[in-house]
Amino acid sequence: xxxEHHSSNRELKKALRLESLARRDxxxxxxxxxAALVIAEAGLSAIGxxxxxxxxxxxxxRSEMDTRPLLAALAEKGARVxxxxxxxxxxxxxxxxxxxAPLVDTGFGTxxxxxxxxxxxxxxxxxxxxxxxxxxxxxxxGAGHYDxxxxxxxxxxxxxxxxxxxxxxxEVERVPAExxxxxxxxxxxxxxxxxxxxxx
Numbered sequence: 001x002x003x004e005h006h007s008s009n010r011e012l013k014k015a016l017r018l019e020s021l022a023r024r025d026x027x028x029x030x031x032x033x034x035a036a037l038v039i040a041e042a043g044l045s046a047i048g049x050x051x052x053x054x055x056x057x058x059x060x061x062r063s064e065m066d067t068r069p070l071l072a073a074l075a076e077k078g079a080r081v082x083x084x085x086x087x088x089x090x091x092x093x094x095x096x097x098x099x100x101a102p103l104v105d106t107g108f109g110t111x112x113x114x115x116x117x118x119x120x121x122x123x124x125x126x127x128x129x130x131x132x133x134x135x136x137x138x139x140x141x142g143a144g145h146y147d148x149x150x151x152x153x154x155x156x157x158x159x160x161x162x163x164x165x166x167x168x169x170x171e172v173e174r175v176p177a178e179x180x181x182x183x184x185x186x187x188x189x190x191x192x193x194x195x196x197x198x199x200x
Contacts, residue, residue, distance in 0.1 A: 013176060133171065
């Protein structure tokens with residue numbers, strides 16, 4: 001891929017990200033709450049956790065889908081739950097979220113468990129996103145944290161099941177895919193679970 005093509009892809013992704021996030025920001029707050037409860041119910045059956053599974057979710061920032069009801073439902077089924085903490089510009093780790101434990105600033109506007117929390121390797125990842133298309137390609141927030149975290153797990157022989165989490169309004173016609181992008185086999189929205197055939 002030429003530098004010019006890479007740059008135009010980056011600009012297109014940026015425009016799609018901003019448009020999608022503007023639609024998400026415009027959602028009625030009550031509708032966002034209802035959607036979070038809907039995905040909690042749909043996700044419980046769609047994800048199918050076993051006791052001992054480690055599920056990484058995320059604490060919502062801005063107008064993100066709130067995964068906390070889903071995480072609570074999965075924890076009741078025996079899953080251990082963790083959320084990301086940003087260590088630096090390129091690295092996130094997943095700290096165990098334990099009911100009642102204090103929450104601290106964990107970077108990028110997020111809160112989560114403090115440094116003394118256990119760091120876990122997820123077997124199931126709920127992946128935040130800014131936009132997605134009908135092939136399962138996602139646009140993140142531009143920092144690449146999740147792509148790198150998934151690549152590091154793969155390099156260690158670990159292959160967590162990936163579920164994108166989004167509102168229906170975040171779908172775009174086509175995401176320009178690049179070599180480092182990790183397509184998602186499934187995305188959970190308020191309309192339910194959508195599975196995608198991942199090429200290659």
